[in-house]
Structure formats: structure tokens, C-alpha cells
Amino acid sequence: MDTRLLDFIVCPRDRSALRGSANQLICDQGHAYGIVDGVPVLLVEETEVPFTHNLARHALQSTRTDSPDLVPAPQDGEVDAFVSQWIAATNGSLYQHLVGKLQEYPIPNLRLPPGNGRLFLEVGCNWGRWCIAAARAGYRPIGIDPSLGGIRAARHVARQLGVDALFVVGDGRYLPLRDNTIDQAFSYSVLQHLSKENVRITLREIRRVVRPGGDSLIQMANKLGPRSIYNQLRHLVVGTQGFEVRYWLPGELLSAFRQELGPTKVEVDGFFSLNPQISDLRFLPRKYQAVVHASEALRKASRFLPPLRYAADSLYLRTKKTAH
Ligand SMILES: [Zn+2]
Structure with missing residues (x-):
């Protein structure tokens, strides 16, 4: 395990300090957390609180066996097999054609000022694309995700791309981090999947x-977006399956974020899809490139025509934490 983590992590149950050996961390109250393949698994048990994602169960099971079921690390020049397999789940349906065939990692551009060494937390980082974007923008990233496969992949990708970042397995509702340490929090395409109550717990x-x-930038899905309306109608007809997107009205988002996190502004992330990244155009078929171009044009227009944000599918909530 990267021992620099000990400067930041605490027990997710009671936030007391953790001290460690090669394969375990123990808090002052005696809570023990396994380390798998150098990754601390700082999760609360399912018997204490239901998981937000089944992948947390796999991570905890992996701490209890000598031979955990892990995707092998990639060789030099190879794309990580986990990332290739999960690319449509992490990056959205526009990337479906790349599943199992990824040749290069799509690293997005952060809509944040240069980091200048500031500490960046990504909640729900999976294979770490935004942490890598943050490191390249000058931040010191820490990525947290309940998926052990995702966190291992993030470490592999960071190493392959020559990026310095720290990653741990954890739950956004029980962040295993010290109070008042993070300069910039970030989350993309993650909180939109949680129940509204779990979103509020995570925001707190x-x-x-x-x-x-310090600042937060968090992406959420707008109930009024055209693609969102289509998806909601489809769910009425064919039902939902598992880790679905939860849709919020913009006013509902602002009110929850202002209550739980601090003074918040809403801005457009994109239209017609929940993950349009202009930086990823070369990865996409031509018909989807047109979608992303249209989305980007409307996003830019929304700066001069603010009501357009009510029709965006994907929104960013930008919050500053005020001192009490
Ligand atoms: Zn503890």
C-alpha cells in the first residue's frame, strides 16, 4: 500500500486514525480493514448498511480470501482489461462500440481552474479518468470507489500514463477521509445513480x-432534459434494471445542494446524453460526434441564454464551502 495514504485516510465508521500492517488497517476503536493487492478496502459491512452497488460485496469478499478473483494487471502497452470491459458502464452508451476493443484511455478535460498542487477528491472514480485529468491539470488526486476492480484499474492506468494519484476502496456515504482536508471535490455520473436520501448523505x-x-463540482441528471424524458418514458414502459439514473428537477437539485453542501450554482454539462465529452470525439462514430458537437454548441449558448440549462440533460452543481 502507498503509505502516503495514511496522511489522509481514517476509519469510515468513526473517523479515528488507522494504523497498518502489510495486509490490514486497524482503527483506534478496533475496526479492521483488509488490504488487497495494495488497495485498502475501507467499506462498512452490508449488515450495517445496504450497499449502493453490488461491487462493494466483491471488494469485501476479496479481503477474506487468499486468492481473490482479480483481473490481471495489463502488460506494458496493453490497455487494462477491466477498463476495456467496463468502458460503456463508466463512460456511457456512446462508448458501447469500444467494449472489449479499447485501444487507448479516453481522458476527459476537467472544467476546473489549474490545480496548483491542491488536493482533489473524486467520489466514485472507478478506473480514474477524472483523477488522471485532475493530475494533468496540476491537482493531487485521491480517488474513492466501492469497486475493487475499478480502483485496481485506476492504479494500473495511472502508472501506465505516468500520473501520480492515490486510490482507495470506499463508499461516498462513509468517506474514509479526515475532516476539512480536500480543496476540490468532484463526482461525475455517480451520485445521479443513488437514491435521493443517499445523495443527501453523500453531500453531507x-x-x-x-x-x-473549498469547492465541489458534481454532475447530476436533469429530469427536464430531452434524453432524460425519453429514458423516463422508456422506464415506464419496459421497467428499470438495477443501477438506474435518478432524475431531479433543477430546483430540487439546488435546494438539496444548498441545504447539505453550501452556496451552489447550476450550469450545463451537456445535452442528449449523460456523458458527452468533447475531448473524446476521436473515440466516437460520426453520428455520435454530431451529437457531441450539438451538445457542446448548446452548452456554450447556455452561458448567454441561462434558461437553456432547464433543457440540458446533464448538469453540474458548483458549490463553495463557507466557513461557519
Ligand atoms: Zn473505527
């Missing part, structure tokens, strides 16, 4: 770990 945790004056 983000507020706890962000320092006074």
Missing part, C-alpha cells in the same frame, strides 16, 4: 471532508 460527507473555502 463531502461537506465534512472539504476544507472551508
Whole structure:
């Protein structure tokens, strides 16, 4: 395990300090957490609180066996098999054609100012694309995700791309991090999948770990977006399956974020899809490139025509933590 993590992590149950050996971390109250392949698994048991994602169960099971079921690390020059397999799940349906065939990692551009060494937390980082984007923008990233496969992949990708970042397995509702330490919190295409109550719990945790004056940028799905309306109608007809997107009205988002996190502004992320990244155009078929171009044009227009944000599918909530 990267021992620099000990400067930041705490017990997710009671936030007391953790001390460690090669394969286990123990808190002052005696809670023990396994380390698998160098990754601390800082999760609360399912018997204490239901998981937000089944992958947490796999991570905890992996701490209890000598031969955990792990995707092998990639060789030099190879794309990580986990990322290739999960690319449509992490990046959205526009990337479906790349599943199992990924040749290169799509690293997005962050809509944030240069990091200048500031500490960046990504909640739900999976294979770490935004942490890598943050490191390239000058931040010091810490990525947290309940998926052990995702966190291992993030470490592999960061190493292959020559990026310095820290990653741990954890739950956004029980962030295993010290109070008032993070300069910039970030989350993309993650909180939109949680129940509204779990979103509020996660926002309170983000507020706890962000320092006074620190910032958050969190993506959510807008109930009024055209693609969102289509998806909601489809779900009425064919039902939902598992880790579905939860849709919020913009006013509902602002009210929850202001209550739980601090003064918040809403801005457009994109239209017609929940993950349009202009930086990824070369990865996409021509018909989807047209979608992303249209989305980007409307996003830029929304700066001059703010009501357009009510019709965006994907929104960013930008919050500053005020000192009490
Ligand atoms: Zn503890």
C-alpha cells in the first residue's frame, strides 16, 4: 500500500486514525480493514448498511480470501482489461462500440481552474479518468470507489500514463477521509445513480471532508432534459434494471445542494446524453460526434441564454464551502 495514504485516510465508521500492517488497517476503536493487492478496502459491512452497488460485496469478499478473483494487471502497452470491459458502464452508451476493443484511455478535460498542487477528491472514480485529468491539470488526486476492480484499474492506468494519484476502496456515504482536508471535490455520473436520501448523505460527507473555502463540482441528471424524458418514458414502459439514473428537477437539485453542501450554482454539462465529452470525439462514430458537437454548441449558448440549462440533460452543481 502507498503509505502516503495514511496522511489522509481514517476509519469510515468513526473517523479515528488507522494504523497498518502489510495486509490490514486497524482503527483506534478496533475496526479492521483488509488490504488487497495494495488497495485498502475501507467499506462498512452490508449488515450495517445496504450497499449502493453490488461491487462493494466483491471488494469485501476479496479481503477474506487468499486468492481473490482479480483481473490481471495489463502488460506494458496493453490497455487494462477491466477498463476495456467496463468502458460503456463508466463512460456511457456512446462508448458501447469500444467494449472489449479499447485501444487507448479516453481522458476527459476537467472544467476546473489549474490545480496548483491542491488536493482533489473524486467520489466514485472507478478506473480514474477524472483523477488522471485532475493530475494533468496540476491537482493531487485521491480517488474513492466501492469497486475493487475499478480502483485496481485506476492504479494500473495511472502508472501506465505516468500520473501520480492515490486510490482507495470506499463508499461516498462513509468517506474514509479526515475532516476539512480536500480543496476540490468532484463526482461525475455517480451520485445521479443513488437514491435521493443517499445523495443527501453523500453531500453531507463531502461537506465534512472539504476544507472551508473549498469547492465541489458534481454532475447530476436533469429530469427536464430531452434524453432524460425519453429514458423516463422508456422506464415506464419496459421497467428499470438495477443501477438506474435518478432524475431531479433543477430546483430540487439546488435546494438539496444548498441545504447539505453550501452556496451552489447550476450550469450545463451537456445535452442528449449523460456523458458527452468533447475531448473524446476521436473515440466516437460520426453520428455520435454530431451529437457531441450539438451538445457542446448548446452548452456554450447556455452561458448567454441561462434558461437553456432547464433543457440540458446533464448538469453540474458548483458549490463553495463557507466557513461557519
Ligand atoms: Zn473505527
